Amino acid sequence: GGFGPRELIEFDICLMNNVAIATSSLVNEYCKFGNTRNILLLVKAWAKTHGIGSATKGVLSSYAWMVLTIFYLQCIGYVPNLQSK
16 A cells, blocks of 8 residues: 655646646647657656756746647657647
8 A cells, every 4th residue: 555755646636627627638639649648758757857847946837848849749740730620
């Protein structure tokens, strides 16, 4: 049982925020393409390690890094623009 210090799980709680639910669903859809999920997790970890992945510290949030990464992946043709449909 229980979680040790290296087994903590980070998550956000969102109540009655339809925009957040829709954007989370959209990110989830992008994660179905190739290694997109792993790429997003890598970028999130990189930003956190370098102290630039937390909106509470006055820098981009981890969500913002994910959106930027998805945009880059769209630009290089790795994932489609799912919002254009």
